[in-house]
Amino acid sequence: MDRSFARITLEQWRAFVAAAQSGSFLQAAERLGKTQSAISHAVRKMEECLGQDLFVVEGRRTRLTHMGRMVLPRARELVGHAAQIERFCTGFDPEAEGEVAIAIDIIFPRPLLFRALSDYARIYPNLSVIVHETALSGAKAMMEDGRISIAIAGQLPTSTIVEPILPVRFLCVAAPGHPLQALPEPTHAVLKEHRQVVLSDSGPRGVDSGWLGSRRRWTVSHIATSIALVCAGEGFAWLPEHAIRDELAAGRLRPLPLAQGARRVVQLHLGYMDHDGDMRQVLDLVGVFRDAVADAEDEDVGPDGGRRPSDDDAGART
Structure with missing residues (x-):
């Protein structure tokens, strides 16, 4: 059997996630605007494709099997990514103008910064980006003063939406x-x-x-x-x-x-303020930075484009 293509549709994954979260095929159907039979049919087709039971039906309620519990976090992520793509396509405006101000700690690798800026320019060719190069608490102070929308630094305000990006x-x-x-x-x-x-x-x-x-x-x-x-x-x-x-x-x-x-x-974090206005362009730039770091890791190279050093290399240099 040819398994080179996905046999489970996105709609079936949505049905599975809705049923898992609501605990019943009926409530999942109401949430998705479908019939109960459509939800149960979608789940049965998924189980046939996977060769695994995802739910155990107990009266009017459904309970996830061990495999169902294993699959659920990945399914939620898949459905969430699909929703993000849809929002991106419906709200994307390549003609957007203006500027976005960011602060980047000087220990953040320059090649990753250059890659992110270049990728962002291809998405928003008419947007200007102001890059403030900071050290230690500089980015935190600028974000607290409202002078920037995005920062990469080791220290950021507690009011910032923060995620680790690079050690x-x-x-x-x-x-x-x-x-x-x-x-x-x-x-x-x-x-x-x-x-x-x-x-x-x-x-x-x-x-x-x-x-x-x-x-x-x-x-x-x-x-x-x-x-x-x-x-x-x-x-x-x-x-x-x-x-x-x-x-x-x-x-x-x-x-x-x-x-x-x-x-x-030093663990660097990527942070941004949740506000209106240019939020779409800010979130897209956050995504570009994430991708730049992830791509460097996938390519198994160091952040400056060279081969990733090993502990043996460091020992040899001493």
């Missing part, structure tokens, strides 16, 4: 000739005696992040400056691994073999 791995690194590289396993007490290069907070509160125990610090506002200073041997820093892949490969930077805390992870 960013940091490595503690220094130039090959830095004195710390000559030590077999430097401790944090030793680090205090050496200059640390840190990123400043672009928000008004000046929030600290990570280990700031060094007595001597140089604070800069962009990762590129931090990388240049560390490569020049002026200090050590925790830097996003994706941003220093070339420097690591070329030997311009080397991870410090710390006893503890050589690696850390």
Whole structure:
């Protein structure tokens, strides 16, 4: 039998979800505007196609079987995606004009940002996007002030609709000739005696992040400056691994073999405010960012387009 095409229709999945949620074929029929016999027939055809019972009928009520309970979350997702596509097609306006303001933390990989902006421009060629590059609490402050519609950052307001989007791995690194590289396993007490290069907070509160125990610090506002200073041997820093892949490969930077805390992870979140006006364009841009990150993961590459590093690679670089 040819199984290369779907044998269960979307209407049948809708019938299954409605029956599962209401607990009866009759109530499912009323919800969908169909007859009870149409719902029961749809479910029976599904069970024949799957070779599995999805419901057990108990009088006027229906109860999901174990397989039915397993299938239900996936079926809900399928029906939900179909509804989203329908809403997209009915409300999509490629001629929409205006602008959308967003804030992106500077540790978010630039290639993913560029991919998302390029994809969004193909959907809305007449819309302008204002990108504010922020650090630490900067995006949170801008969203609280109502200056942006979307943010990707580690810290966002509690009133924001938030979802995790990307973990960013940091490595503690220094130039090959830095004195710390000559030590077999430097401790944090030793680090205090050496200059640390840190990123400043672009928000008004000046929030600290990570280990700031060094007595001597140089604070800069962009990762590129931090990388240049560390490569020049002026200090050590925790830097996003994706941003220093070339420097690591070329030997311009080397991870410090710390006893503890050589690696850390910052979880970035994607957040937006639920408001009217340009909500359609905002939600579409949120979706574009989701897809950009998911596509990079599906391609099994790092966020900067290179091969995804393994723990063995990191060990070799130390």
